[in-house]
Each structure stands twice: as C-alpha cells, then as structure tokens.
Amino acid sequence: MRADKEAFIINRGIFFVQLPDLFMTASSSLSRNKSRSILTILGIVIGIAAVILMLSIGQSAQGLILNQVADLGSDLIFIEPSSGGDSSGPPSAFVEQTLKIDDAKALERSGLFMDVSSMIVSSMAVSRGEESKFSQVTGVTEGYLSIFPADVAEGRFIERSDVDSYARVAVLGKEIAQDLFGDQDPIGKEIKIKQTTVRVIGVLAEQGSRFFQNLDQRIAVPVTTAQRDIIGLDTVNFIAARTSQDIESAKDEIRWILRAEHDIDNPENDVKKDDFIVSSQSDAVEIIGIVGGVLTILLSSIAAISLVVGGIGIMNIMLVSVTERTKEIGLRKAVGATYSEILQQFLLEAVLLTMLGGIIGVLIGVITSRLAASILASYIEGWQSIVPMEAVVSGVVVATTVGIIFGLYPARRAAHLDPIEALRYE
Amino acid sequence: MSSSIPLIDLRDVKKQYINDGVATTVLHGVSFAIQEGEFVALMGPSGSGKSTLMHILGFLDRLTEGAYFFRGQDVSRLDDNALTAMRRDQVGFVFQAFHLLPKSSVIDNIMLPMMYVGVPRSERRKKAEQALDSVGLSHRTDHLSNQLSGGERQRVAIARALVNNPSLLFADEPTGNLDSKSGSDVLQLLQNLHTSGHTIIMVTHESEAAEHAERIIRIRDGLLVSDARDHARRQGSIYNK
Incomplete structure (x- = not known):
C-alpha cells in the first residue's frame, strides 16, 4: 500500500523548487490589492519607524551627555549634601x-x-x-x-x-x-x-x-x-x-x-x-547607562505592543483574503496544489507584507531620525545623529517574524479548505 | 473491448456523508469500467449522485466502500497528498463556472497547473501557447480572463485542463453557463479532443450535450440505471442493467 502511494507521487525534487513561483504568486496577489496592502502594513510601518526614531534620539542624548561627562574628565569628584539613608531615588530640592x-x-x-x-x-x-x-x-x-x-x-x-x-x-x-x-x-x-x-x-x-x-x-x-x-x-x-x-x-x-x-x-x-554623597564621573556614567537601558526596555515593550497590534491587523486581512479567494484556493487544489503549497503561498504573502512594512518602517525611522538630529543639532551643541544599527536589523527581522506568526493561522485555514467546498463557494 | 487494463475500474462504489450525526448515502454501489480513449457522458438528475461520482473519479473525494482501480492500481484509500498528486498528474478539470482567475491573463491562467507539476519556467509559456492554440484562442493570449466571452472562457479552461497532458479530462456541466452556440462550440471541441485520443468524462443533465459522447452512463438515486454505447443508441435499443 505504501509503495502504491509513493508510486503515484512523482518525484519533484526538493521542497523549495517552487520558491520563485510562490514568490511571484504572492507578490502579484499583493500588488493587485495595493491600497489594502499598504493600509495593512501601516501599523507595522509606524511601530517600527517610531521605535527607531525614539531609540535614535535616546541614544544621541545619552551619547551627548556621556561626551560631556568625558570632557570633564574622569578624575572629577562631586560632593553633594544628603539627608542620609537610602541614596537612591530622585534628588530632592529639600535636602538639608x-x-x-x-x-x-x-x-x-x-x-x-x-x-x-x-x-x-x-x-x-x-x-x-x-x-x-x-x-x-x-x-x-x-x-x-x-x-x-x-x-x-x-x-x-x-x-x-x-x-x-x-x-x-x-x-x-x-x-x-x-x-x-x-x-x-x-x-x-x-x-x-x-x-x-x-x-x-x-x-x-x-x-x-x-x-x-x-x-x-x-x-x-x-x-x-x-x-x-x-x-x-x-x-x-x-x-x-x-x-x-x-x-x-x-x-x-x-x-x-x-x-x-x-x-x-x-x-x-x-x-x-x-550627611553628604561623594560621587565620581564613573558613577554618573553608570547611572546614564542604567537610564539608557530602562529607556530601551520601555521602547522595546512599546514596539512589541505595536507589532502585536500590527500583526493582528495582518491576520485579519489575511483571513479576509482567504475568504475572498476561496474559489482560487479550490481551483489551485483541484489542479494539484498540495496542503503545504497553499500554506506556503499564504504564509509568504503575510511575510512579504510584514517584511515590506519592516523595511519601509526602518527607512522612515532612519530618515526621521536624521531629520530630528539635524533639527536638534541646531539647538543643542554637540548633538550627533546616532541611528542604532541593531534596531534597524531587528526591525526587519521582527517584522518578518510577526508575518510568520500572524500569517500562520490564515494560511492554515486556506490550506485546509476542501477543494469541492471551495469551488462551490459563493 | 480490448484485453488491456481499463483506465478506470469502479467496483461497487458506495459513498456516505455524515452531517450532524445523520448519515446520507449518495452512492449505493456503482460499478463500471472506462477504457482509455473513451468519451463518456455521465447523466442524471440533480441529487442523483453524479457529481459525487465525478469527484471520486477525479480524486477530489474518497469513496466509503468498494474499490477504485486506476490503471489497475487501487486508489481508494490514498491519503490527501497522494490524491493531490493524482489530480495534478493524471486529470484535467473543466468546470461549469470556468473558475479562471479573473485578474490574470489568459496565458497565466493556462500556466497555473504547470507550476504545481514543476515544469521549468522557460518551458511553460510555450506549452501554454500550444494548448491555447489547440482551442483556437491564440489571439487572446494576453487578454485578462474577465475580458473574454463565456465560450472563450470555457475554451481557456479546457486549454488549462489539457496543458499537463492528463490521462483523463473531466468536464462538469461544461455548457451549463453558455448560450447554445458557444455550448455547441465547446462540445465540438471536446469531440475533436476525443477524436485525437483524449479520454473524456462529461457530467451533464442535457441530453443534447450527452449526444456528443460515444457512451452514456445514467445515474439515478445513487445507482447506475443505464450504460449505453453509441452503436446501441443508434440502433434504438437501450441496454438496461
């Protein structure tokens, strides 16, 4: 029986032989719905652009302060009054x-x-x-x-x-x-x-x-x-x-x-x-580092939330797309598309969408970061434009991952369709 | 009848659907064989089970009981992927509603099945053009499919069904959505394909359409009620099973 089955499946080489086909199919179906595709990825574009802009401004500010601290020299020690007790927390105006x-x-x-x-x-x-x-x-x-x-x-x-x-x-x-x-x-x-x-x-x-x-x-x-x-x-x-x-x-x-x-x-x-605090420049550098780290975590969580929201938008549109194209899916299955070929096609569509969103978001983020830096530089001496490369790379990677995660459910729905039912769908 | 193995050999095929726990039997045990090169019309009123039978024959559905031998091999219990491979490699479908991709060109529609067979990109267009030529629509190559008339659409669909050189061509009410002129053109085309050696199974409820076939199998209430060949029909005697 097993041998029988195998005899009917013509050997077609490796799994990804059709990748160019899938890519063309996916991209042409996206370009047929241009305005919808653009609106769909807007959430991801804005999320990624905003994070890159904020990280850039944050890191530039941090760099500026660190430079100024370094300019003062590492041999500098400050003594300030303190009420004693826990030295952490914000400096108080009412310190004795x-x-x-x-x-x-x-x-x-x-x-x-x-x-x-x-x-x-x-x-x-x-x-x-x-x-x-x-x-x-x-x-x-x-x-x-x-x-x-x-x-x-x-x-x-x-x-x-x-x-x-x-x-x-x-x-x-x-x-x-x-x-x-x-x-x-x-x-x-x-x-x-x-x-x-x-x-x-x-x-x-x-x-x-x-x-x-x-x-x-x-x-x-x-x-x-x-x-x-x-x-x-x-x-x-x-x-x-x-x-x-x-x-x-x-x-x-x-x-x-x-x-x-x-x-x-x-x-x-x-x-x-x-009743006093003695601190050196290296303490200041350490604090700036901690503040920068907290800022990054904060921005990353905002980014995560916006990407989840964007991902849900992608999933929503992909589900609509699967429903709209039920007949097409039925036809593809009737002419011999396998479960995994339909799955890959729709998954690739979702990934292309989010990857595109990630790339556009990164571009907008980098451009606005540079713009913001040039404006800030005219007000604040020594302000430098820092565009964090890791944010640029992770922006695209994360967006792509969002496409895989949120595209999987609609793609599975498409791949599971029964060809007879799908062809009859009105 | 030749002694060779039939292309299709159905033996006491039964099909049962279970919906919300209620079982409905659509086919009560159908047996027949079809040789390579035949042009068979599958007739029956709606609800007779002829569509279900075509779906089973075309590897779109599975039988519940009985056996289906395709070129002598039992295909009754193939899994989804194996059935898909059978559809891809052995059959071509022509549907009543054409099912062309509306925003794609004629040539793209015809090339679609070749993608799943793995025909190299460079060969696809040439093969598709040949198929389009064989249905007489070479001049429509780069039109969008929704710019065509119904008859032209069905001929494009036939070209698409033929492009992978299937062993078997299924036509499910191919004239159902066409005016009589376009319909007879399509039937003439099917007949020509039959003459040139294609095996065709056509599901229809129109007697005029069925007249183009050389053999008519009638189904009613999930049972085969008659199976008549050309010469028998011409002699006016209907063979009843």
Whole structure:
C-alpha cells in the first residue's frame, strides 16, 4: 500500500523548487490589492519607524551627555549634601544643606587634591539700569575654571583675594553680557544682582551648553559674596575636586575628612550615615547607562505592543483574503496544489507584507531620525545623529517574524479548505 | 473491448456523508469500467449522485466502500497528498463556472497547473501557447480572463485542463453557463479532443450535450440505471442493467 502511494507521487525534487513561483504568486496577489496592502502594513510601518526614531534620539542624548561627562574628565569628584539613608531615588530640592566652605578648605588642606571648588547656585534677577534678566548666579572659588574649563574672553576671572575679601565682583557669560551691555564693553561697569551692586571684572568666551543648561547665560561671583550678600546662606550646594590618585580611594579620603569636619561617628564607613554623597564621573556614567537601558526596555515593550497590534491587523486581512479567494484556493487544489503549497503561498504573502512594512518602517525611522538630529543639532551643541544599527536589523527581522506568526493561522485555514467546498463557494 | 487494463475500474462504489450525526448515502454501489480513449457522458438528475461520482473519479473525494482501480492500481484509500498528486498528474478539470482567475491573463491562467507539476519556467509559456492554440484562442493570449466571452472562457479552461497532458479530462456541466452556440462550440471541441485520443468524462443533465459522447452512463438515486454505447443508441435499443 505504501509503495502504491509513493508510486503515484512523482518525484519533484526538493521542497523549495517552487520558491520563485510562490514568490511571484504572492507578490502579484499583493500588488493587485495595493491600497489594502499598504493600509495593512501601516501599523507595522509606524511601530517600527517610531521605535527607531525614539531609540535614535535616546541614544544621541545619552551619547551627548556621556561626551560631556568625558570632557570633564574622569578624575572629577562631586560632593553633594544628603539627608542620609537610602541614596537612591530622585534628588530632592529639600535636602538639608550641610556643606560649608570650610569643608572645601579642609579638603584643600589635606593636599590630596589638585583643585577644589565650592559652589552655590541660585537663579535670580540681574539688572543694569532698565535692562533686567534672570540668570543663574553661581558662587565660585578661584578653582572653578580648572574644574569646568572655560576661556576668559575679556578681563580676568575671580581670584583667591576676591573670595577672601568678599569682593563685589562678577564674571559674565557671553550671552548675558551681550543682553545687559549690547556692544558696550562691560569691564568695570556695575550691575545689580537682586539688590547687591557688583562690578564686572571679566567676560567668559562662548561655552555653549552642558547637560542642557546654557552656560553663556550664567554669572559667576565669589562664593563668599554670593553667600553673605546675595543669597544669604552660609552653605554651598556642592563641592567639586580633582584628584591624581585612584578615584575610589580618593572618594574614601574625602568621606573620612568630611566626617571629621561634620562630627559624624561612622567607623564602619557606612555611606548611609553620612550627611553628604561623594560621587565620581564613573558613577554618573553608570547611572546614564542604567537610564539608557530602562529607556530601551520601555521602547522595546512599546514596539512589541505595536507589532502585536500590527500583526493582528495582518491576520485579519489575511483571513479576509482567504475568504475572498476561496474559489482560487479550490481551483489551485483541484489542479494539484498540495496542503503545504497553499500554506506556503499564504504564509509568504503575510511575510512579504510584514517584511515590506519592516523595511519601509526602518527607512522612515532612519530618515526621521536624521531629520530630528539635524533639527536638534541646531539647538543643542554637540548633538550627533546616532541611528542604532541593531534596531534597524531587528526591525526587519521582527517584522518578518510577526508575518510568520500572524500569517500562520490564515494560511492554515486556506490550506485546509476542501477543494469541492471551495469551488462551490459563493 | 480490448484485453488491456481499463483506465478506470469502479467496483461497487458506495459513498456516505455524515452531517450532524445523520448519515446520507449518495452512492449505493456503482460499478463500471472506462477504457482509455473513451468519451463518456455521465447523466442524471440533480441529487442523483453524479457529481459525487465525478469527484471520486477525479480524486477530489474518497469513496466509503468498494474499490477504485486506476490503471489497475487501487486508489481508494490514498491519503490527501497522494490524491493531490493524482489530480495534478493524471486529470484535467473543466468546470461549469470556468473558475479562471479573473485578474490574470489568459496565458497565466493556462500556466497555473504547470507550476504545481514543476515544469521549468522557460518551458511553460510555450506549452501554454500550444494548448491555447489547440482551442483556437491564440489571439487572446494576453487578454485578462474577465475580458473574454463565456465560450472563450470555457475554451481557456479546457486549454488549462489539457496543458499537463492528463490521462483523463473531466468536464462538469461544461455548457451549463453558455448560450447554445458557444455550448455547441465547446462540445465540438471536446469531440475533436476525443477524436485525437483524449479520454473524456462529461457530467451533464442535457441530453443534447450527452449526444456528443460515444457512451452514456445514467445515474439515478445513487445507482447506475443505464450504460449505453453509441452503436446501441443508434440502433434504438437501450441496454438496461
């Protein structure tokens, strides 16, 4: 009996001999329904394009920040006040200010650090005559420029003697200088920060922005003057230091020095007991990496949802197509199409649809990413266009897989049709 | 009658359908043999079982009881793939409703069955053109099938049925959807094909159409009621089984 059956099946070589035929059949049936095909793949196109665009923007932003972090150097250590306890979670605006200028001086005295600068920052009204602007006023020490490098365009920067003598002097960013003085030379002229009159001693060269803050709109004053005369506080917002030794041991040194300064009894070196946080650039890089990873997971899940929705759309249209073409399927079976040949034909149609959707989606995603990058680059200095290659490749691969998964059920329905019933179908 | 093995040999074929647990017997035991080269008309009123019989003969359906020998080999219990292979390699179908793909060209329609047989691409068009020529429609090669008249469509369908050189041509009410002129053209074409050696089984309920065949098998209520050959009919005596 077995031998009989086999005798009737003419050997036709391997399974995929007909692949070009199937491909032509599938593509011609898709092109006969152009507008429907396009509408069907729209969900997949939009899903994939959106994910590539968002990943591109996310990675470009991440790259920008990482570059800026790298520009500052890996030997930079930041000390910020902390309420203690769990150091994770968002930075709070209501953290008790615990750092003082004396803390920075203690670090300086240790001789372990090349540069130490304490800083206090506050946004306030700055005026010259009728002209009034809001600016970020930064109380700094003479070490500021070695922490955050910038060129002095005119005049000089704040010196040690200015800090020690509570001098009422200010160094302007390039843009705020232009806003207040126009074409005039600001050196030697007076401006008012809140109610305090200070004399401009210098203007910094253009710096652009860092971490999305415009540095050219800032005004630097001696930290002592800022504390006593302008802001009215005896604390500082943070202290920055550079070290030439190993970062981790330098961080530990800072902790021991500040604990002594703050009378904190913490022999077990438990950072949660401190009223400050010591962090280095590598910590920042790590956090940026975590944020980037979370962003990618988030976008991937949105992509997954949109692709499932798109896949259901494909399945729906393929089922309609199978019903519409019942007679065609009946005829194909009558003239000798096997179950697997019908299955392959309809599966290939679904896969061609989604693969096309994936390719179009990738193209649109790449084009809009480049467009967005060129727009953003004109606003944000150093913004680079990053189109993640893995997203491009996985976009097409995933779309194709969606076609296989959601095309299988309609294709099986088609392949299972009984030729007699199918030919009679009205 | 020649001593060679008949092309078709049906022995007490029964067919039963089960719908919602109710069994309906459509064929109650039909036996006959058809030799290669015959032109047979299968007649009977609607509901007689003639369509079911054609489906079984054409490997579209299976019998429930009995045996079906095709060229001496038992094909009664073939599985789906084997039946498909039989349809593909042994038979050509002509349907009442033509069943051409409406948005495809005439030549594409005729080439369709060759795809499943695995005829190399390069040979398909030539074979299809030959088949189209044999039904006298060479001038319609690249027309869309829905631009043709009914008679032309049926001739295209005949070309499609012939393109793989089947052992057997089935025509299921081939004139049912045609006016009498086109219908007689199609019947004349079938007769010519028979003359040139094709084996043809035509299902019809029209006596005029059946007159073109050299043998008429009549079915009623799932039983064979008569099987008459040309010479017998001409002599006016009907052989009753």
